[in-house]
Amino acid sequence: MKEQNKERISVGKSFFRYNVSAFIATSVDYITLIISHYLIGIYYPYATAIAATAGAVTAFFLGRHWAFERADGKITHQGIRFVITAIGSIILNTLGVVFFVEILQIENLMIAKFITSILVGFAFNYPMQRFFVYK
Numbered sequence: 001m002k003e004q005n006k007e008r009i010s011v012g013k014s015f016f017r018y019n020v021s022a023f024i025a026t027s028v029d030y031i032t033l034i035i036s037h038y039l040i041g042i043y044y045p046y047a048t049a050i051a052a053t054a055g056a057v058t059a060f061f062l063g064r065h066w067a068f069e070r071a072d073g074k075i076t077h078q079g080i081r082f083v084i085t086a087i088g089s090i091i092l093n094t095l096g097v098v099f100f101v102e103i104l105q106i107e108n109l110m111i112a113k114f115i116t117s118i119l120v121g122f123a124f125n126y127p128m129q130r131f132f133v134y135k
Contacts, residue, residue, distance in 0.1 A: 009068065014068050018063070018067045021063055022121055028054050029055030029117070037109065045097070052090040056082075064134065068129065068133075089120055
């Protein structure tokens, strides 16, 4: 078992690892979106939310065990904070995709999803995970 008072990894290292983890989690998100929307036919806002949830679960375990190395914390406390963050992220991702598709008229769902993912990832997900979930 890891020691309880383990020092945090540096911001630079966690930022790099977060981005690798985010890439993996985003891949899960995109694959889930493609399957649920394009293959199964689920309406795109619902498919986006389902996909974001799959990505969030992946991100939690990668963040806890590798990106932020905070598996020493109680999983219930981290889990609750992560769920709060994930709900915010899912809402932002879903609204962002709807905004780009409906308001800005970007017809390609995957482009709308990509733009939204980048914005939400850097502006919301990383700060929330670094300073709230895995503090």
